[in-house]
Amino acid sequence: MTPTLQAFIIVSAALFSIGLLAALSRRHAIFILIGIEMMLAAANLNFIAFWRFAPPPHPPTGVMIAIFSIAISAAEAAVGLAMVIAVYRHYRTTNVDQYDQLKG
Amino acid sequence: MNPGIVSNLWLLPAVPFAAAVVILSLGKSRHKSAAVLAIGGQIVVLAISIVAFLPTLQTHGFRAVQNFTWFTFGEQTLRLGFVLDPLAAAMLVMISLVGLCIFVFSVGYMADDKNFTRFFAYLSFFSGAMLGVVIANSLLLLFMFWELVGLASYLLIGFWIERPSAAAAAKKAFITTRIGDMGFFLGMLWLYNRSGTLLFYDGGRGCLEGAGLALLGASATFIALLIFCGAVGKSGQFPLHVWLPDAMEGPTPVSALIHAATMVAAGVFLVARVYPLFSLGAINGVTSSLTVVVWIGVTTALMAALIAIAQADIKRILAYSTVSQLGLMMVSLGVGGVAAGIMHLIAHGFFKALLFLGSGSVIHGCHGEQDIRKMGGLRRLMPVTFGTYAIGMMALSGVPLFFSGGWTKEEILHATAHWPRSHAPYYLMLAGVVLTALYMTRQMIYVFFGNPRSAAEHAHESPRVMTMPLIVLAIGTVFLSFVLTSAWPWLHGYLTGEPVHFAIAHLIQPMLFISLLLVGSGIALGIWFYREAGAQNRDRPAEVDPLEYAQPALFRFLANKMWIDELYARTIIAFAWASARLSDWMDRYFWDGLVRGFGAIGQLFGIFTADVDERGINAGVDETTVGARGLGRLLSSAHSGQIQIYLGVVAVGMLALLLLYAWLA
Numbered sequence: 001m002t003p004t005l006q007a008f009i010i011v012s013a014a015l016f017s018i019g020l021l022a023a024l025s026r027r028h029a030i031f032i033l034i035g036i037e038m039m040l041a042a043a044n045l046n047f048i049a050f051w052r053f054a055p056p057p058h059p060p061t062g063v064m065i066a067i068f069s070i071a072i073s074a075a076e077a078a079v080g081l082a083m084v085i086a087v088y089r090h091y092r093t094t095n096v097d098q099y100d101q102l103k104g
Numbered sequence: 105m106n107p108g109i110v111s112n113l114w115l116l117p118a119v120p121f122a123a124a125v126v127i128l129s130l131g132k133s134r135h136k137s138a139a140v141l142a143i144g145g146q147i148v149v150l151a152i153s154i155v156a157f158l159p160t161l162q163t164h165g166f167r168a169v170q171n172f173t174w175f176t177f178g179e180q181t182l183r184l185g186f187v188l189d190p191l192a193a194a195m196l197v198m199i200s201l202v203g204l205c206i207f208v209f210s211v212g213y214m215a216d217d218k219n220f221t222r223f224f225a226y227l228s229f230f231s232g233a234m235l236g237v238v239i240a241n242s243l244l245l246l247f248m249f250w251e252l253v254g255l256a257s258y259l260l261i262g263f264w265i266e267r268p269s270a271a272a273a274a275k276k277a278f279i280t281t282r283i284g285d286m287g288f289f290l291g292m293l294w295l296y297n298r299s300g301t302l303l304f305y306d307g308g309r310g311c312l313e314g315a316g317l318a319l320l321g322a323s324a325t326f327i328a329l330l331i332f333c334g335a336v337g338k339s340g341q342f343p344l345h346v347w348l349p350d351a352m353e354g355p356t357p358v359s360a361l362i363h364a365a366t367m368v369a370a371g372v373f374l375v376a377r378v379y380p381l382f383s384l385g386a387i388n389g390v391t392s393s394l395t396v397v398v399w400i401g402v403t404t405a406l407m408a409a410l411i412a413i414a415q416a417d418i419k420r421i422l423a424y425s426t427v428s429q430l431g432l433m434m435v436s437l438g439v440g441g442v443a444a445g446i447m448h449l450i451a452h453g454f455f456k457a458l459l460f461l462g463s464g465s466v467i468h469g470c471h472g473e474q475d476i477r478k479m480g481g482l483r484r485l486m487p488v489t490f491g492t493y494a495i496g497m498m499a500l501s502g503v504p505l506f507f508s509g510g511w512t513k514e515e516i517l518h519a520t521a522h523w524p525r526s527h528a529p530y531y532l533m534l535a536g537v538v539l540t541a542l543y544m545t546r547q548m549i550y551v552f553f554g555n556p557r558s559a560a561e562h563a564h565e566s567p568r569v570m571t572m573p574l575i576v577l578a579i580g581t582v583f584l585s586f587v588l589t590s591a592w593p594w595l596h597g598y599l600t601g602e603p604v605h606f607a608i609a610h611l612i613q614p615m616l617f618i619s620l621l622l623v624g625s626g627i628a629l630g631i632w633f634y635r636e637a638g639a640q641n642r643d644r645p646a647e648v649d650p651l652e653y654a655q656p657a658l659f660r661f662l663a664n665k666m667w668i669d670e671l672y673a674r675t676i677i678a679f680a681w682a683s684a685r686l687s688d689w690m691d692r693y694f695w696d697g698l699v700r701g702f703g704a705i706g707q708l709f710g711i712f713t714a715d716v717d718e719r720g721i722n723a724g725v726d727e728t729t730v731g732a733r734g735l736g737r738l739l740s741s742a743h744s745g746q747i748q749i750y751l752g753v754v755a756v757g758m759l760a761l762l763l764l765y766a767w768l769a
Contacts, residue, residue, distance in 0.1 A: 024752050032748070096747055103745030 008049035016042035029084045029094045033077065040073045109156050110168040113186040113239045116152055116196070117249065120145045120232030127225040138221040139211050142228045146204045149235065153196035160193040161598070169241050169305045185303055187241035190599050191446060195238045195373060198450045199366050201580065202457045203231045205573035209461050210357040212570035213468060217355075223263060227361065230256035234366045238373065243292050243302040243311070243331075246374070250288070250338070253370060254281050257362050261354040273353035280347035284337020291330025295381075298323055304377065312380045324384040328393040331378055332400075339371025339430045342404040346669055348427055352419040356464030359419055364426050364456035369449050372433045376442055388524050389440040395525060401434030402529045407666065409539035413546065414651065414662035417474045418463045421547050425500060426456055428540065432516060435529055441519025443599040448512035450595070451584050455499035455509055458577035462493035465570050466551060469563040476547060477649075481556035485563045490552050492574040497548055499581050501541040502623050504616055508584035513537065514619050515588075515596070521615075534622055541626025542633075549634045 019038030026032055044066045051062020088094055123145035127138045160166040171185030207227060214223050233256050236249030262274025296302055299311040299319045310316050320327065335341070340348035340363075351363050362368070375382065375397065382393045405428045412424035429452050436445035467474055469486050483490045499509035517537075520530045556563065565571070587594040633650055652659040664670070 020755055024748055024755065099747065100745030103740075103743055 005049060005053040008045065008053075012042045012045040012049065015039075015045065027095050027097055029087070029096050030081075032096060033080045033084065036080070037073060037077060040069065040076075044069050109152075109159060110170045110186060110188045112152070113156065113170070113188060116149055116239055117232040117236035119148050119152075120228040120235070124225040124228040124232070127221055127228065130221060132219070132221055135220045138224045139207075142224040143204070143207050143211075145228055146200065146207050146231060149231065150197075150200040150204055153193070153200045153235075156188055157193045157197050160188065160190050166190065167305060169303075169307075171241060171303055171306060180300075182244070183242065183301070183303055183306075184245040185241035185306075186239045187305055188239065191373075191376060192238050194446065194450055194595070194599065195369075196235065198453045199231070199234055199238065202366065202453050202577070203227075203234075203361060205577050206357050206361045206457060206461065207231075209360075209464065209570050209573040210355075212567050213357055213464050214355060219263070223260075223355070226256060226259045226263065227357075230260060230362065230367070234370065237370050241304050241310075243295065243304070243378070246377070247285075247288065247292060250334070250370060250374075251285065253367050254278060254285070254338075257281075257351070257367055260358040260362060261351045263354055263358065267353065270353040273347075273350040277347040277351050280344050281337040284333045284335070284344050287330045287333025288335075288337075291327045291333070294323065294330065295320075295327050298327070312378065317380055317384055320381070320384060324381055325391065325393045328378070328381040328384075328391075329396060331381065332375065332393065332397060335371035335374045335434075336400060337371070338374070339368050339434070340404075340427045341371070341400050341431060341434060342407055343668075345404060345408065345427050346665075346672065349420050349423040349665070352417065352423050356419065356460060356467060359423070360457045360460030360464065363423060364453070364460045366453065368426060368430055369453060372430060372437065372445060372449050375434070375437050376446055379437070379442055382437075383440075390523075390525050394438045394440070396438075398435050398438030398523070398529055401431040401436075401438055402532050403431070404428065405431030405435065405536045406532055406539070407431075409536050409543065411662050411665050412543040413539065414649070414659050416477055416649075416663075418466060418476050418479075418547065418551065419460070419474055421476070421543060422456070422459055422463055425459075425540065425543065428536065429456070429500070432513070432533065432536065435533060436516040436519055439519050439523040439529065441516060443596050444512065444515040444519050446599055447588060447595050448509070448516055451499070451508035451512045451581070451588065454577055454584060455496045455507075455581045458492060458496040458574060458581060459500065461570070461574055461577065462489055462496060465489040465566040465574065466493075466563075468566050468570065471562070476550040478558045479551045479556075479563075480554040481552070482563055483552040485556070486565045488565060488571045488574065492571075492578040493552070494548070495578045495581055497544045499585075501544050501627065502537055502619060504620055504623075506582055506585055508581050508588055510619070510623075511585055511588035514615055517619060518615055534618070537619060537622045538626040538629070541623045542630045545627050545630025546634045549630070554636075 016039050019035045019040075019042060022035030022038060023032050024035075026035065047062045047066045047069070051058070051060075054062075084094065087099060091098060120142075123141045127141050130137055130141075159168075167187065167189040169185055169187045171183050174182045174184045176182070207224075210223065210227065214220055217223060230253065233249050233252035237246055237253060240246035240249055258274050258278040261277050262271050264270045292302065295311055298321075299316045301309060301311050301316060303310045304312045306313070306316075308315055311320075317324070337344045348363055348368065352359055354362070382397065383389070383391060385391060386394070408424045408427035408431060412421050412428065415421045415424060429448070433445045433448050433452070436442075436448060465486065466479065466482060466489060469482070469489070470479060473479065495507065499507035502510045502513040504510035504514065517530065517533055520533050521527070523529060584595075588596075636650075649659060652663075661667070
């Protein structure tokens with residue numbers, strides 16, 4: 001039995017939801033970054049799945065976008081971690097609940 | 105012919121003006137240099153006058169003018185000028201000679217005055233202004249010098265400023281003459297409006313020459329009368345004569361110079377100068393303006409002669425006599441005897457200056473006393489003064505033959521007798537001659553005869569510097585009579601341009617006997633009536649005037665100057681006061697009230713707008729800000745600063761959009 005498109009999308013949606021939940025509910029900045037990475041992974045999975053199940057011919061567009069996206073997410077992770085360290089130095093905590101200086 | 109002289113006439117006013125300026129800048133203590141400068145200036149002026157006089161002798165009807173442009177406005181050019189003709193030249197010599205005598209006299213009279221230099225500066229200033237009046241060839245230039253003469257007289261009458269009466273007299277003189285000058289000015293404007301020029305003589309285009317006069321038409325009468333207003337003011341004619349007697353508050357040389365010899369003569373001179381305006385359109389030598397001149401003159405002459413009879417102040421008697429004589433000159437001009445009037449003016453200038461300086465000498469000798477009732481017997485104590493005064497008195501009274509006044513008076517009577525309109529002026533003038541002789545006799549008796557009374561006991565003859573001018577003027581008075589006689593009326597011929605022949609037969613005329621009779625009766629009446637004046641006589645006390653004793657009511661009427669001052673005080677001045685008070689009240693309550701009302705309205709409006717601003721606009725802005733702040737606070741509560749809440753909102757929003765999309769699809 002070959003896997004179907006729905007299965008991929010369900011997995012991708014689950015992965016996205018888990019990532020979103022992590023980003024929204026975890027208090028630790030690193031975990032939020034991990035949640036964001038998970039949502040990006042879900043998006044990449046969607047690109048690959050839709051590319052794989054699209055009618056022929058198959059130009060490698062989906063793969064290309066996934067590769068770009070992975071590169072960008074790597075850079076984003078690096079920037080994000082750097083920011084977390086910088087913010088930590090300022091607040092002496094990684095708990096995002098206490099990053100509230102933008103409060104109106 | 106010496107045409108060059110007319111281009112140098114400007115020196116006549118300029119030299120005394122310059123002398124005045126230099127004297128004033130010298131400082132108060134330089135008495136000697138002030139006197140030298142003033143008298144030196146006057147000698148220069150006299151020399152120029154004589155040089156100017158000579159060419160007018162050689163040609164009959166000589167007239168030289170020099171006009172120059174003062175300024176140009178638009179199309180019009182305003183031109184001024186100087187003129188030299190017999191009228192001006194004779195006046196010049198008279199003014200500068202009489203002026204010189206008075207200047208010299210003042211050195212003695214004012215010797216002890218602390219403002220000696222100021223006095224001489226003013227005298228020089230006056231002399232320059234008066235000479236300017238005489239030589240002006242433009243009514244405007246004449247008017248300017250005329251006003252300067254007025255200013256000089258104001259300064260000199262009020263010379264003793266520490267006396268309130270002198271200050272009041274100066275003001276009175278200035279304001280009274282100003283009333284007349286108003287008319288003069290209006291007449292001048294009217295004349296300019298009609299003729300387009302104010303030059304008297306301008307090669308046929310002047311306002312006194314044919315073409316200029318032709319432009320005037322019927323308005324000439326009114327112009328002439330308006331200009332005559334100025335002459336009435338300056339020459340002390342009724343009804344503006346009131347300032348002249350009060351002007352005796354000034355030092356006596358001033359009275360002699362201004363109020364006898366020269367300034368008051370300016371009015372008569374003015375009428376003579378613009379005579380063509382008066383006589384324009386004359387029928388048989390009579391015009392309505394000239395008739396007015398005659399009657400004003402007659403009224404003045406008689407009224408002043410009557411008042412003079414009852415005055416006790418030696419200078420006031422002479423002042424009223426001046427007013428009276430000026431009236432006589434006006435009559436003469438009015439009836440057509442221009443030459444007679446000017447001759448009398450010149451003769452009068454000499455003998456009235458002589459009389460005034462004589463009275464100054466008397467006052468000086470009596471240590472400042474001016475009341476004739478306190479004098480007496482000065483004949484022996486002051487012989488030179490007495491002799492010269494007697495010559496002046498006889499000239500003024502009109503004693504014929506050797507005294508100039510007699511001949512000129514006779515000539516005036518002659519002209520008056522031939523006036524076609526009425527003979528009343530003639531008979532009234534005859535009465536005036538009697539009155540003149542009467543009041544002068546009274547004065548002579550009071551001052552010089554009888555026994556010395558209180559002020560005269562320690563009297564002394566005046567110093568040489570004061571008696572010399574008296575002698576010169578007395579000689580002038582007598583000398584003038586030789587060129588005035590009816591046998592050889594040289595001055596008449598000189599002024600009118602008619603040839604003169606010597607004819608001894610003309611000396612004997614019926615008029616001569618009439619005037620001799622009148623003068624004789626006047627003097628005789630005076631001697632008889634006042635023979636014991638000043639002395640105790642039966643039940644009449646010494647200080648009571650014989651006329652006062654005989655006719656107390658009449659005397660009081662005359663002594664109080666016919667109550668004309670009081671009449672003016674009750675009517676014109678009271679009216680002026682009332683209108684001033686009304687204006688004051690109007691200003692204070694009506695106009696001020698109006699202004700204050702507007703102020704109050706403005707204030708009310710201000711309060712209203714302030715209220716609107718405070719309560720309406722300000723409060724509105726305040727409320728808006730409060731609302732904006734509340735809203736801001738409400739909205740800012742959404743900005744918790746919690747990044748995860750923002751993210752959650754984004755997630756919920758995205759979900760909502762997805763659901764909406766799903767539902768719509």
